[in-house]
Amino acid sequence: MQQAGFLKRAEVRDVLAWLRLLIDSQDAAAVVRALARPPIELRQVELARVIQVARRRKLDLVLGLAAATESPQVPPEARERIQRFVELHRSAASELHTLAPEVFVGRLIERLGVRGRRLLAPADAAEQRASLERLHALAVEFARGNPGSGIRELARYLAAVVPEERWETREAAPVATWTRGDEELQRPVEEYRAGAEALPEPVAVPVEDAAGDLEATLHLLREEVLASVARIGGRLGELRLDTDLDISHGVARYLELLKVSALLQRPDGQSLAEALADINSRLLAATTPLQREILQTSPLDDTLLAVETDERARAQALAPREGRSLGPFLPRRGVGLALSASDIQTYRSCPLRYKFARVLRIPREQTVHQRFGIVVHQVLERFHSDGGETLTQMLELLDAGWRRSALGDGEHEQELRAKATAALTLYHARLSEHDAEPVWFERQFDFRLGPHHLRGRVDRVDRLLGGSLAGEAAEEYELIDYKTSRPKTAEQLADDVQLSLYALAAREAWDLGSSRQAYYYVLDDLKVPVPRTDQDAESVKDIVLEVGDGILAQAFEPTPSRAACSICDYRIVCPAAEG
DSSP, X not given: OOHHHHTTSHHHHHHHHHHHHHXXXXXXXHHHHHHHSTTTOOOHHHHHHHHHHHHHTTOOHHHHHHHHHTSTTSOHHHHHHHHHHHHHHHHXXXXXXXXXXXXXXXXXXXXXXXXGOOOSSHHHHHHHHHHHHHHHHHHHHHHHHSTTOOHHHHHHXXXXXXXXXXXXXXXXXXXXXXXXXXXXXXXXXXXXXXXXXXXXXXXXXXXXXXXXSHHHHHHHHHHHHHHHHHHHHHHTTSOOTTHHHHHHHHHHHHHHHHHHHHHHTOOTTOOHHHHHHHHHHHHHTTSOHHHHHHHHTOTHHXXXXXXXXXXXXXXXXXXXXXXXXXXXXXXXXXXXXXXXXXXXXXXXXXXXXXXXXXXXXXXXXXXXXXXXXXXHHHHHHHHHHTTOOSHHHHHHHHHHHHHHHTOOOSHHHHHHHHHHHHHHHHHHHHTTOSSEEEEEEEEEEXXXXXXXXXXXXXXXXXEEOOOEETTEEOXXXXXXXXXXXXXXXTTTTTTOSHHHHHHHHHHHTTOOSOEEEEEEEGGGTEEEEOOOOHXXXXXXXXXXXXXXXXXXXXXXXXXXXXXXXXXXXXXGGOGGGOO
């Protein structure tokens, strides 16, 4: 078994995820893996709910778990699994600074019970034991060679052994180098710019496993109601603060059973949606406020409607690896989705990465260079929105933005600061050129494409001089998007979707009949035009509709590739990264 190879096995990655989250509670991807895998095995929709609660309360996921258990939408079985995680975390964290690294790793393996997991074949069990013994031996080897070292040092050692994981403890994380792809460096900038336009996160609760038709859904609900009744009945004699929540969930489950039964017996010719509205009004009239909240935030209605109207969504809902429908957590806008250029690029590069980032919304830490890129964009945005004219004003904004971002004054940060100063100086000089007139900065677009809602911002729109139409001067515009990453050539950008979408937005949202598009690489003072035709605009429409269909169908299979995986923040939780 090769050294790097065994560290990719699922059971070893489970232990490494726990090691990561114990060292750094902000490591959301590691927390998500620990919650989704044995011995916790929280369902995907419950994970989404936990992350949603933590984000709203501005807590890391570990602290957010306690807050999630207080939510009436979290069912009893999910609260039990979360409590299991909290107890495991508490007991392991208490020994983090008291045990030697090799002893701690051994104890962690035993706590997680990974050696005793039930497997299909004895050969698998033997291979699992061997990989875990190899992990423990690696910790022992490290401890012998580095007397007095702790868990954090072991974590750095494991990061060196598996360079493709590239995870570090927060205190020791090195400054990122300019090796990451353009998309990775740019994505936080787009998320920052879209912050003001972001739609409210959906309020949702875990939904029962979706079925292929109403009859199957009814049978599933019956089984779940019976299981819930037995579980709740067994807990009523305990002194618990959440007994009332258990009872309310039991009542809500029973009412949902009545809902599906009534739908099965609706009059001939009545649509499911019409019957559902009538049944809901009757059921809600008979509930307490707490039961009503549970029912109204349940995604069961979406699941039932999908059974009738969307075969692809139904097939995905039945997939056992997904467990439960994530439909209520999709970024919906009406019957379609809210999409940006970044969303489309992310889904096309890897649908599973889109799910982690935009559906589950797993938090992630920004690198130094990502924060640097955001600062440069902020400086340009504020300079133009404030009507700035002088270079001194621009550099003062850089100074203020640098302090706010806490980028620091280390040697590498000072090198970046010097790059930004030089780049902004050249940018300011370009504004005095007369071949184009900047007319809009950070201009928003917002339009519908099929059922979907496209939104975003274009960094700068210039009015170009020249051209004629019927003997009169024709106005033509250039859409410019700032980049703080390494330049790409027009050939490398041939399949770029972002500028094609911007060209479509200029036509649909701003009524600009003719426009050019270009990327301006700020640090290199280089503008790269990317020609787009009417055919490209039609092609991007097809891409948007295809991506939208995939997301609505919850088609989130990974598409691993060296380019996509090398810049992904979610490798620890991705099944495609397991060997």
